[in-house]
Amino acid sequence: MSGEDLYDDSHIAFLEDLWGEGFLSPGGPEEVARVLDGVDLRGKYVLDIGCGSGAIAVLLVREHGAAHVTGIDVEDPVCAAARARVAAAGLSDRITVEKVVPGPFPFRDQSFDVVFSKDSIIHIPDKEALAAEAFRVLKPGGRFAASDWLRSHDGAPSAEMAHYIRLEALDFAMASPERYRAAMDGAGFRDVELVNRSPWYAGEAAAELQELSGPNRADWEARHDAAFIAHQIETWQAMVPVLRTGEHCPHHIRGRKPA
Ligand SMILES: C[S@@+](CC[C@H](N)C(=O)[O-])C[C@H]1O[C@@H](n2cnc3c(N)ncnc32)[C@H](O)[C@@H]1O
Numbered sequence: 001m002s003g004e005d006l007y008d009d010s011h012i013a014f015l016e017d018l019w020g021e022g023f024l025s026p027g028g029p030e031e032v033a034r035v036l037d038g039v040d041l042r043g044k045y046v047l048d049i050g051c052g053s054g055a056i057a058v059l060l061v062r063e064h065g066a067a068h069v070t071g072i073d074v075e076d077p078v079c080a081a082a083r084a085r086v087a088a089a090g091l092s093d094r095i096t097v098e099k100v101v102p103g104p105f106p107f108r109d110q111s112f113d114v115v116f117s118k119d120s121i122i123h124i125p126d127k128e129a130l131a132a133e134a135f136r137v138l139k140p141g142g143r144f145a146a147s148d149w150l151r152s153h154d155g156a157p158s159a160e161m162a163h164y165i166r167l168e169a170l171d172f173a174m175a176s177p178e179r180y181r182a183a184m185d186g187a188g189f190r191d192v193e194l195v196n197r198s199p200w201y202a203g204e205a206a207a208e209l210q211e212l213s214g215p216n217r218a219d220w221e222a223r224h225d226a227a228f229i230a231h232q233i234e235t236w237q238a239m240v241p242v243l244r245t246g247e248h249c250p251h252h253i254r255g256r257k258p259a
Pocket residue numbers: 007022023024025049050051052053054056072073074075078101102103117118119120121123124
């Protein structure tokens with residue numbers, strides 16, 4: 001493990017404890033299904049950007065019928081966890097996990113039917129380049145379906161939002177729905193659709209904060225480090241208000257490459 005990994009083994013263990021085995025983002029299989037609303041994966045070749053520890057890649061094959069998923073990520077611990085999960089699921093012939101460097105994807109033009117991503121593009125500052133790369137690697141008629149954590153505007157964050165982003169310490173590069181839409185349109189996508197998920201996640205996050213800080217706190221501290229849990233509680237206490245105001249606004253983003 002590199003000392004610079006943001007999602008190191010202890011962080012992976014905590015997030016999976018909160019969100020489910022192999023999930024480093026909220027919502028589980030139901031939320032993945034909502035991201036894929038109207039996008040049929042059966043028999044399709046799928047790119048999963050920021051695959052994390054791999055439960056979603058497994059889900060895309062097992063539950064959604066993808067022929068093959070290529071999961072890419074930039075950090076060793078998550079790639080190792082994802083590869084182990086894929087092998088344990090007996091799906092090594094249908095899922096490959098590749099460690100990549102940030103920047104252009106190491107794939108030929110028109111390699112995939114669907115580009116998927118769940119809550120990972122937040123780590124990629126250049127949304128325009130990302131949209132152009134997704135468009136390039138999609139086959140004509142291919143679909144883009146992602147979830148990501150956005151913020152309501154591209155100006156200076158409010159003091160509450162800046163405080164929250166500082167606590168996350170995860171290199172967040174949040175952008176507005178308008179910037180995402182312009183990036184998708186500019187890349188050439190059609191039927192671009194953004195769905196605001198902050199009303200849903202505001203409720204979820206409040207329940208997560210209650211789980212971490214309520215009667216179960218001692219159990220969390222026993223399974224993870226007490227100081228680490230205290231920091232997570234502080235982070236969630238900062239996150240819930242900015243979800244409620246809507247400044248922190250997770251969205252689903254979909255688009256279609258013209259046939
Ligand atoms: C919040 S996790 C989500 C992981 C997974 N999609 C899930 O929902 O469980 C974000 C992931 O994005 C990865 N990531 C960060 N920068 C990236 C980049 N430039 N390209 C691809 N993945 C990246 C991180 O290493 C991490 O695994």
